[in-house]
Amino acid sequence: MEHENGGINSQSEEEFSDLRRGPWTIEEDFALINYIANHGEGRWNSLSRCAGLKRTGKSCRLRWLNYLRPDVRRGNITLEEQLLILELHSRWGNRWSKIAQHLPGRTDNEIKNYWRTRVQKHAKQLKCDVNSKQFKDAMRYLWIPRLMEKIQVASAAEAGAPAMTSSSSTSSSAASDLSKPNTEANDHQILVGAGGVYTPGNSKAAVSSDSSFGSDPMESLFYRDYNYDHHFCYGDQNMMNGPTAYYDQGLDLVDQWMDGGDAQGYFWNDDIWFLQHQFNTQ
């Protein structure tokens, strides 16, 4: 591919006759780190020149922000982070930078890649579009509650308490209760992982339709955002049809999972068993 940097900021960059592209070398990384350590970041075009790097300012900025920055976190996306990503994406869509602001140390690029490689893969395997109502409902009512339960179980196990499992729990499974046809409880309750029943009346935090977060996004997730009346609908008119509509679609989804489910995914694989169990034992 020919080099065609047509952006406004390309003029000074064009002065370089031999701009480097592609993967960064250790030497380049050190040069960038050392320069920023001594002079700070910003003014990326001049920074690149002064640091002796034959890279565009853009490239330097990206390398620093996504890889070299001291506080950047790399590696496995935790369950909590997965939950946040799913929830925030359902709220904001592909606003990767905005989503990344709520995951300290994670970059927009990493979150974007996670979404594309993991989440979209599952949608593909379910033979539905990642933006389809079907898939979004699956996320909201099956995947997210399941993730929350896993987080609760993990934290309980970490604290030495006997963990509640999907099969042994009587009241902890969001999916199991949500999967039941139209009941009074389902109209007004969202089960928060293994932590018990959440209703609009027992919110631990003020229930608000405000789309912004408080200081702790995770707290918002657990105690505020899983309020059916105020948040789960997200203005989605179809969801106003209530749990019965959800139930029918949930069954459809589970059928799809059984037919063509993922055999590799981490929690997804586990969830196939979980979902099968939930829908077979009701």
Next chain:
DNA sequence: AAAACGGGCAACCGCTACGAG
């Protein structure tokens, strides 16, 4: 053993927003 394939991820590209002059 080697080629083909596919997933994951770093890096690039095009574009917009914004502030300074």
Next chain:
DNA sequence: ACTCGTAGCGGTTGCCCGTTT
């Protein structure tokens, strides 16, 4: 009001590497 330089965003590309055939 306009131009220019810069920062930042989201989409896309292409490479690397593990797995499968």
